[in-house]
Amino acid sequence: MSENETARSLAVDALTRVAGGAYSNLQLEKIIDRSSLNDADRRLLTNLVYGTIQHQLTLEYYLDAFVKPNQKLQPWVKMTLLVALYQMLYLDRVPNWAIFDEAIQLAKERGHEGIRRFVTGVLHAVDREGVPDVSQIADPTERLSVTYSMPQWLVTTLQQQLGEAKTESILKTINQPAAQSVRVNTAVTTVDAAIQALEAVGYTVDVSTVSGDGLRVDGHPANHSELFENGQLTIQDESAMLPVEALQVQPGDQVLDACAAPGGKTTQIAAALDPQAGGQVTALDLHAKKVKLIAQNAARLRVADRVNAMALDARKVDDEFADDTFDKILVDAPCSGIGLVRRKPEIRYDKTPEDSQHLQKIQLAILDAVSKKLKPQGLLVYSTCTILDTENADVVASFLKTHPNFEAVRVTTTRNVKADRTTDTLSIYPDDFDTDGFFVSALRRKA
Known part of the structure; x- marks a missing residue:
């Protein structure tokens, strides 16, 4: 195997691109597809990429102790060192000499002699002196930020929203691996039949405690299964299934899915519709692709007969639809995605409070535009995959203030999640059920 095809060198490539703005999951897919890695090395590559991103602020804090202040490192050099530190501190199967050997070899092949000496010096100093103790950081916000690798503004925001204990509980869980969950496509099979079929080919299956048609599966990637290929199930997080449950779709409903791509919720809506009864979901996205x-x-999920997908900005629904057209509307709005940090760990480093404020304006504009298309007594569900009030409770409050013809109603779900909550809205945090973070609200248009 050439130098370019070791799991560690490919991890450095992926991380360097992610640091330049690429998505970690897409980079990994591309690199794995092009590589000749065996299963064990693919798993190692995935672990190195996600693990390094998840713990990036912690690893950078450690690295800073061994690098001169203001010393500018080339991105690939920095990633070579962070990957080596991640292996040393978070993985226990590989001895330090082997980690050093490969990192130094990489520095030698990709850089000049000065870079090789620098990488060698840093790694040996870490081995000799150990990394600084994070618990000694005096400022409590900075300490939490470095310990759990979460930007300080997010730590502060969550503390203001939820208090210190809940915030730390969330931070403790976000760097754990995400569970593999699927939604059974009830348009073509049943939950029981899907469980039997998955177990028959070696998967361990648990029924979701969160969503009615959700399963947690352990084993091979679920999208490699025959059930995925033939449309009996699809990959979807358990909490991501709740907005459609809250929509209470009836077989003959006309439904608008205003921000639909890639179609997970669209096909979930479609599974509850009956084309014979005239049920249809109109799915919008900005981009034709x-x-x-x-x-x-x-x-693939065999529900194309009840899905009408079209390229349209949800803010411009007036161009295509008359008022009072739809029985139900789902706005699963574009958002900061902070609830997805387990699956997209880099998302936490890319966002700012200003991004959240900007997204709020877009979210309100979409709600304002589509609300006119809902029939009287119709239900509008607004949801996001973030856990920030700016884009959740604040949006709902602002919308209701300017739309007196709407009222908030209590979100209901199949498994009656968080039955004891005091709010009409439903907030799922990453530590509640070890799922993605999600927000769901239900708004009824008055008669």
């Missing part, structure tokens, strides 16, 4: 994805998902 993403509309194709919705159509492909609908075809």
